[in-house]
Amino acid sequence: MTNKHHSILFITFTVLLVCFFLLDLTSGQVSIPLKEVFKILSGQDASKSTWEYIILNFRLPKAITAILVGMGLSISGLLMQTLFRNPLAGPYVLGLSSGSSLGVAFVILGAGVLPSFLQTAVISSYGVILASFLGSFLVLLAILVVAQRLRNTMSILIVGLMFGSFAGAIVNVLSYFSTAEQLQKFTFWSMGNLGNLPWPSIGILGTTVTVGLVLSLVSIKSLDALLLGENYAKSVGLNFKKARLIIIIATSILAGSITAFAGPIAFIGLAVPHIAKLVFQTSSHKTLFFSTVLIGGILMLACDIISQMPFLEMTLPINAITSIMGAPVVIWLLIGKKNIQ
Amino acid sequence: MKNEIILEAHPISIGYRDKKNIKTVATDVKIQLRKGKLIALVGINGVGKSTLLKTITGIQKPLSGCVILNENNIENYTSSELAQQMSMVLTEKLPPSNLTVFELVALGRQPYTNWLGTLTSEDTNKVHEAIRLTKIEHLAHKKHFEISDGQLQKVLIARALAQDTPLIILDEPTTHLDLLHKFTLLQLLQKLAKETEKCILFSTHDIDLAIQLCDEMIIMTPEKTVQSTPCILIEKGVFNALFDDRSISFDKEKGKFVFGKI
Numbered sequence: 001m002t003n004k005h006h007s008i009l010f011i012t013f014t015v016l017l018v019c020f021f022l023l024d025l026t027s028g029q030v031s032i033p034l035k036e037v038f039k040i041l042s043g044q045d046a047s048k049s050t051w052e053y054i055i056l057n058f059r060l061p062k063a064i065t066a067i068l069v070g071m072g073l074s075i076s077g078l079l080m081q082t083l084f085r086n087p088l089a090g091p092y093v094l095g096l097s098s099g100s101s102l103g104v105a106f107v108i109l110g111a112g113v114l115p116s117f118l119q120t121a122v123i124s125s126y127g128v129i130l131a132s133f134l135g136s137f138l139v140l141l142a143i144l145v146v147a148q149r150l151r152n153t154m155s156i157l158i159v160g161l162m163f164g165s166f167a168g169a170i171v172n173v174l175s176y177f178s179t180a181e182q183l184q185k186f187t188f189w190s191m192g193n194l195g196n197l198p199w200p201s202i203g204i205l206g207t208t209v210t211v212g213l214v215l216s217l218v219s220i221k222s223l224d225a226l227l228l229g230e231n232y233a234k235s236v237g238l239n240f241k242k243a244r245l246i247i248i249i250a251t252s253i254l255a256g257s258i259t260a261f262a263g264p265i266a267f268i269g270l271a272v273p274h275i276a277k278l279v280f281q282t283s284s285h286k287t288l289f290f291s292t293v294l295i296g297g298i299l300m301l302a303c304d305i306i307s308q309m310p311f312l313e314m315t316l317p318i319n320a321i322t323s324i325m326g327a328p329v330v331i332w333l334l335i336g337k338k339n340i341q
Numbered sequence: 342m343k344n345e346i347i348l349e350a351h352p353i354s355i356g357y358r359d360k361k362n363i364k365t366v367a368t369d370v371k372i373q374l375r376k377g378k379l380i381a382l383v384g385i386n387g388v389g390k391s392t393l394l395k396t397i398t399g400i401q402k403p404l405s406g407c408v409i410l411n412e413n414n415i416e417n418y419t420s421s422e423l424a425q426q427m428s429m430v431l432t433e434k435l436p437p438s439n440l441t442v443f444e445l446v447a448l449g450r451q452p453y454t455n456w457l458g459t460l461t462s463e464d465t466n467k468v469h470e471a472i473r474l475t476k477i478e479h480l481a482h483k484k485h486f487e488i489s490d491g492q493l494q495k496v497l498i499a500r501a502l503a504q505d506t507p508l509i510i511l512d513e514p515t516t517h518l519d520l521l522h523k524f525t526l527l528q529l530l531q532k533l534a535k536e537t538e539k540c541i542l543f544s545t546h547d548i549d550l551a552i553q554l555c556d557e558m559i560i561m562t563p564e565k566t567v568q569s570t571p572c573i574l575i576e577k578g579v580f581n582a583l584f585d586d587r588s589i590s591f592d593k594e595k596g597k598f599v600f601g602k603i
Contacts, residue, residue, distance in 0.1 A: 085436035085437070087437070218456065220456075220457055220458065221451065221454070221456060221457060221458040224448060224451070224458050225448065225451055227435075227436065227438045227440055227448070228435060228436075228445075228448060229431075229433055229434075229435060229436050231429075231431055231433060232429070232431060232433075232435075234400075234420065235398075235424060235427075235428065235429040235431075236424050236428075236448060236449065236451040236452055236504065237420050237421035237422075237423065237424030237425070237451060237452040238420065238451070239420050239421075277439060281439060282439055283438040283439040283440045283444065284444065286457055286458070286459075
């Protein structure tokens with residue numbers, strides 16, 4: 001696999017990303033011609049003002065969210081797979097999404113005990129985002145404390161899984177005591193949603209994802225060293241504790257903020273790094289970083305396009321689509337490849 | 342010559358320390374690692390070879406005394422400075438990855454590369470030189486999991502060479518290898534020590550081979566630790582004390598261990 005080969009792949013994927021972005025803007029319940037999309041994006045008046053409204057206030061935010069979510073989750077998956085030397089690690093092994101779920105569950109399912117005027121405020125979309133953010137942030141703090149104490153990286157993985165079980169159990173208890181309406185709300189949140197984000201929220205998400213990606217970018221060299229295992233990595237001069245801390249913070253920022261805004265999105269973080277490794281046949285994190293970012297964006301846009309196919313008459317939950325697409329990919333990888341990383 | 346000594350342990354005692362108690366593994370350990378020497382570290386299981394290696398590589402502190410690396414206390418080195426002084430070949434398995442042999446050897450250049458780990462032409466030259474010295478050119482483009490244990494051991498040595506350090510430390514490099522590969526591996530280490538003027542220290546259980554191929558040996562017994570040339574150690578009868586068992590003894594004439602009654 002030569003550098004030239006890699007360049008061709010990178011160009012192809014960049015073009016694909018742009019194509020899927022435009023395709024995502026044109027498709028949906030109302031089909032808008034590509035020419036009109038270009039017009040609207042360049043600030044000119046479209047033939048129909050409703051189209052302009054749909055693009056600028058609905059589809060463009062959703063497409064941008066899809067790209068941010070796809071890129072962020074995929075990169076955090078890549079970081080976790082290398083850090084934990086485990087091909088099945090994803091952004092959620094640290095228990096962040098469980099923390100989010102717990103926060104949201106408290107708000108939606110537990111709102112019944114609050115006085116009614118508070119209920120509406122708490123259940124508003126901002127209330128949910130805030131609860132989700134707090135939930136994953138608290139788990140992040142717990143993980144950082146644990147990471148400082150534990151020498152063994154695998155123990156962090158187990159602690160993350162334990163957080164997950166614990167939060168899952170509490171959510172179960174809460175659901176048992178809640179009304180059908182509350183349950184429905186919680187279920188909708190847990191199915192993930194790329195739309196409905198106003199521009200200011202996208203600004204926040206964009207910032208956090210950028211911070212997460214920059215932290216991942218500066219970890220590239222450490223990640224390469226970690227391919228040799230902890231002790232070898234230390235022997236080539238890696239400050240292991242510091243590197244591990246940066247990697248965990250990057251993952252937490254990415255997975256935590258994305259879950260807060262878009263709900264728990266399954267499988268993207270697990271599957272995309274594997275696809276990148278298969279296509280580019282490399283372990284170099286410089287190549288893997290950029291290929292994972294591109295493929296993550298493309299795949300998430302593709303899932304979004306599928307979820308709102310015109311013939312479906314309604315938008316499918318995004319989490320279902322990512323799982324339907326992601327699960328077979330992971331199974332195929334496990335069966336087909338003897339040596340996946 | 343002053344600079345000949347790369348690493349020196351002023352009498353140190355080694356062991357583990359936790360909040361409550363101190364467990365001493367060995368006391369009064371004196372070793373000197375000189376340029377261009379191939380040195381074997383020998384001792385029975387559990388005598389403290391690993392603890393000694395961990396102490397002289399700065400992973401753990403000595404209980405008393407200090408380890409001097411190039412005239413400075415090893416505790417004063419940062420991890421990246423240390424990585425430019427000593428490189429290692431460990432017993433642990435590599436995690437699964439798509440790394441090719443070339444990429445694996447190139448990771449030895451990490452102490453010298455920029456924040457992205459980009460290889461300069463000097464780095465590439467050093468990598469090629471390491472690959473040439475260990476004669477693994479034909480493996481360079483294979484994945485690291487596609488080669489045999491013996492080949493992998495050479496690749497890991499090449500990686501240590503690429504790190505370009507005056508001292509290379511190997512932890513039981515001959516385990517898992519058959520007699521032929523054990524011999525060729527130690528021969529390679531002998532050649533590398535001579536040609537590159539590096540000091541190579543390795544721990545091993547293959548005492549017969551070490552006696553024949555090493556410049557010096559460090560013998561660890563529960564009572565004391567001795568460093569000298571194999572000839573002098575044989576003269577002094579140190580090897581007889583190595584195993585605390587009457588059925589194994591050392592035959593000075595043959596230069597090897599014999600079992601059973603003599």
